[in-house]
Amino acid sequence: MNRYALVIEYDGTNYHGFQRQQGLPSVQQTLEEALSLKLQHGVTVIASGRTDAGVHARGQVVHFDTNVDIDCSDFGWRMNPLLPTDIAIKKCVRVDENFHARFGAKKKTYVYRVYLSKIHSPLKQKYNHVCFYDLDVPLMQKACAYFVGEHDFRSFMLSGAQVKTTVRTIYDMHIEVSEEGRQLDFYYTGNGFLHNMVRAITGTLIDLGRGRFTLEQIPEIINSKKRSDAGKTLEGCGLYLEKVYYEGYDNI
Amino acid sequence: MNRYALVIEYDGTNYHGFQRQQGLPSVQQTLEEALSLKLQHGVTVIASGRTDAGVHARGQVVHFDTNVDIDCSDFGWRMNPLLPTDIAIKKCVRVDENFHARFGAKKKTYVYRVYLSKIHSPLKQKYNHVCFYDLDVPLMQKACAYFVGEHDFRSFMLSGAQVKTTVRTIYDMHIEVSEEGRQLDFYYTGNGFLHNMVRAITGTLIDLGRGRFTLEQIPEIINSKKRSDAGKTLEGCGLYLEKVYYEGYDNI
Numbered sequence: 001m002n003r004y005a006l007v008i009e010y011d012g013t014n015y016h017g018f019q020r021q022q023g024l025p026s027v028q029q030t031l032e033e034a035l036s037l038k039l040q041h042g043v044t045v046i047a048s049g050r051t052d053a054g055v056h057a058r059g060q061v062v063h064f065d066t067n068v069d070i071d072c073s074d075f076g077w078r079m080n081p082l083l084p085t086d087i088a089i090k091k092c093v094r095v096d097e098n099f100h101a102r103f104g105a106k107k108k109t110y111v112y113r114v115y116l117s118k119i120h121s122p123l124k125q126k127y128n129h130v131c132f133y134d135l136d137v138p139l140m141q142k143a144c145a146y147f148v149g150e151h152d153f154r155s156f157m158l159s160g161a162q163v164k165t166t167v168r169t170i171y172d173m174h175i176e177v178s179e180e181g182r183q184l185d186f187y188y189t190g191n192g193f194l195h196n197m198v199r200a201i202t203g204t205l206i207d208l209g210r211g212r213f214t215l216e217q218i219p220e221i222i223n224s225k226k227r228s229d230a231g232k233t234l235e236g237c238g239l240y241l242e243k244v245y246y247e248g249y250d251n252i
Numbered sequence: 253m254n255r256y257a258l259v260i261e262y263d264g265t266n267y268h269g270f271q272r273q274q275g276l277p278s279v280q281q282t283l284e285e286a287l288s289l290k291l292q293h294g295v296t297v298i299a300s301g302r303t304d305a306g307v308h309a310r311g312q313v314v315h316f317d318t319n320v321d322i323d324c325s326d327f328g329w330r331m332n333p334l335l336p337t338d339i340a341i342k343k344c345v346r347v348d349e350n351f352h353a354r355f356g357a358k359k360k361t362y363v364y365r366v367y368l369s370k371i372h373s374p375l376k377q378k379y380n381h382v383c384f385y386d387l388d389v390p391l392m393q394k395a396c397a398y399f400v401g402e403h404d405f406r407s408f409m410l411s412g413a414q415v416k417t418t419v420r421t422i423y424d425m426h427i428e429v430s431e432e433g434r435q436l437d438f439y440y441t442g443n444g445f446l447h448n449m450v451r452a453i454t455g456t457l458i459d460l461g462r463g464r465f466t467l468e469q470i471p472e473i474i475n476s477k478k479r480s481d482a483g484k485t486l487e488g489c490g491l492y493l494e495k496v497y498y499e500g501y502d503n504i
Contacts, residue, residue: 011374056375076371088372119328120340122263123308123492127375178430240375 001065003099004072005252006045007091008060013126013237014086018051018060027051027087031062034082039068048105048244052196054236056127059090059109059243061252063101070094093252107171107245110193112186112202113238128183129202129238135209137177137184143208144173146218147201154225156200158233166225168192175205187242196233204231253317255351256324257504258297259343260312265378265489266338270303270312279303279339283314286334291320300357300496304448306488308379311342311361311495313504315353322346345504359423359497362445364438364454365490380435381454381490387461389429389436395460396425398470399453406477408452410485418477420444427457439494448485456483 008031016024020032028045035043045062075092083089115121115128116135124130147170154166170190177184186202204221207213213221213231221229246252260283268276272284280297287295297314327344335341367373367380368387376382399422406418422442429436438454456473459465465473465483473481498504 009374011378058375080372085372085377086374088374090371119342120332120337122261122338122340123310123379125337126263 011086012056017053055239057241061244109189109242110198111240114184129234133210140209155230156197157194158196161195199233207231263338264308269305307491309493313496361441361494362450363492366436368434381486385462392461407482408449409446410448413447451485459483
C-alpha cells in the first residue's frame with residue numbers, strides 16, 4: 001500500500017464545505033470520485049481539516065492510500081481534466097505510511113480577505129468581505145499582538161461546537177494592505193483553529209477598526225471567553241485555507 | 253430634461269457583453285430595466301463603448317436622460333438593491349445636456365490580468381488568463397514602448413471588424429507585477445481601442461515573453477498590419493474596463 005499527499009486548491013463557492021454530506025455537493029465527494037475513476041478503486045481522502053460551506057483553499061492537504069504506483073511529477077496534470085474547474089490538484093507527494101493529513105498537521109495558515117469600498121463591489125463580493133466603513137488599520141495591526149501566543153479562544157468559537165480544548169496557539173497574525181489601502185488580507189498562522197475562529201476574530205478586528213471597540217477591550221474580549229462579547233462571524237466567502245505545514249515535509 | 257452619468261462596475265461572467273441582444277442577458281438590458289423601474293419611465297443608456305461577452309468593468313460610464321430630479325449623493329445605494337449582485341452603480345453625476353458617454357470619452361484605461369501558474373488555478377481562472385509558461389517579464393515591459401504613441405493597430409483587430417480607421421493612440425502601457433511575480437496586470441491607456449485590441453496585444457506580449465517572438469519582431473508585427481502575424485486573442489474573462497476619462501469631468 002502506498003500513501004500519497006495531495007495539495008489541493010478549490011473555489012468553495014459552489015460546495016457545501018469540504019466534508020461529504022448526503023445529497024449536497026462537497027469537495028471531498030468530488031475529489032474522491034475523480035480519484036476513484038482514475039485509480040480504478042474506491043478512494044477515501046483524509047483532509048487536514050474541514051472547511052465550511054463557501055470557504056476556499058489554496059493549500060488544503062489530503063492523504064489517501066492506493067496500491068497503484070503513482071507518478072507524482074504530473075499527477076495534477078493528469079487528474080485535473082477529471083475534476084471540475086473549481087477544484088485542482090496542485091501537487092502530489094509520496095509520503096510515509098504514518099503520515100496523516102489531519103493528525104500530522106503542525107501549523108496552518110488561513111487568510112481572510114476584506115475589501116474596503118463605500119459601495120457594493122460586484123468584482124470583489126464573491127471572494128471578500130466587503131466593508132463599507134472607514135477603518136483604523138494601524139490600530140487593527142496593533143491589536144493582532146493580543147492574539148499571538150497560547151490563549152483560550154472560546155470567545156471566537158461557534159457557540160456549541162464540540163471540542164476537547166478551546167486553547168490554541170497563534171504564531172503569527174498580521175494584516176497585509178494592498179490596492180492603495182482598499183484590500184486588507186488578514187493572515188493567521190497557528191497550531192489549529194476553532195470552528196469559525198478566523199472569521200470571528202476578523203469580525204472583531206473590523207469592529208475595533210470602525211470604533212465599536214477600543215484597543216483596551218480586545219484583551220478583555222479574549223479573556224471573557226464569551227462569544228457574545230466578540231464581533232460577528234464574517235461570511236465564508238472571504239476565507240482561504242492558505243497552507244498546512246508538516247514536519248519533515250517541506251515539499252508539501 | 254436632466255442628463256446623468258453613471259460609473260458602473262460589473263462582473264461580466266454571466267452576461268453576453270454590455271450591449272442588448274435579443275434573448276440573451278446583457279448588462280445594458282439589466283441596467284435599463286432597473287433604472288426604468290426606479291424612475292418610472294423607460295430609460296435608455298448610452299455607454300462609453302461595448303464590452304464583449306465575459307469582459308468586466310470597474311469603471312464603465314453610461315449616460316441617460318430623465319425628467320426626474322435625482323439626488324446623486326446616494327443614488328447607487330438606492331439603485332443597487334434593484335440590480336443583481338454582479339452589477340453596481342458606483343457613482344452618479346449630473347452632467348451637461350451635451351455630455352456624451354461615447355463621443356465625449358477622451359481616454360480609456362483597460363487592464364488585462366494574467367496569472368502565472370504551473371498548473372490550473374481554480375481561484376484565478378475566472379478572472380485572469382492563466383499562463384503555464386515561464387515568461388521574461390522585463391522583456392515584455394520593454395516591448396510596451398513599441399506600442400505607445402499613434403499607430404495603425406490593424407494587426408491586433410478582430411478580422412473583419414468594421415471601423416473607419418484602425419489608427420489609435422496609446423498614451424501609456426505597462427505591466428504591474430504582484431504576488432511574488434505571479435500576478436501580471438497589463439495596463440493600457442489610449443484614446444480608443446479596436447475590437448479585441450487589448451486581448452490581442454496581451455497575447456502577443458505573452459508569446460514574446462515565452463520566446464515565440466523576439467523583441468525585434470514586435471515593431472515588425474505592428475507594421476505588418478496583418479492579424480495573423482500577431483499572437484492570439486486571450487479570453488474575455490481577464491479583461492477589465494478600468495476607467496473612462498472626460499474633459500471637464502474629473503469627478504467621473
